[in-house]
Amino acid sequence: MRLVIQRVSQASVEADGEVVGRIGLGMLVLVGAETGDDVATAEEAARKVAAVRIFEDAAGKMNLGLAEIGGSVLAVSQFTLAADLSKGRRPGFDRALPGSEALPLYLRFVEALRAQGVTVETGVFAAEMRVSLVNEGPATFVLDVVNRKP
Secondary structure, three states: OEEEEEEEEEEEEEEOOEEEEEEOOEEEEEEEOEOOOOHHHHHHHHHHHHHOOOEEOOOOOEEEOHHHHOOEEEEEEOHHHHOEOOOOOOOEOOOEOOHHHHHHHHHHHHHHHHHOOOEEEEOOOOOOEEEEEEEEEEEEEEEEOOOOOO
């Protein structure tokens, strides 16, 4: 599972011209499910997002997590994170899970975050969306959570 985490002071997502998710201080998390991902991958990704310390403390060090700042997450599915740009001029999507397999993992990621006490807003899976954000820092991180099956 590949996630792009952006530290934001605000973020929102629109689908069909209507705002479907909006947060203040927190994280915009773009979520891409890849071949090999499963429920355990989604749960591990949620644990990592809930625990990561990317917000500055009084000394200006990235030392605080969502719980310490009272932040929220706006989780938006984005299959293009699984794109391969290494060949030719068009992206290849062989690594992206089909929507029927990715949707349950995206929903499990959201549920697992909520189970840890994180307030989560979402986009609309597989919809054409417009995402707006104010990236603080700017601070953007890529998190790859790899399925560790034996």
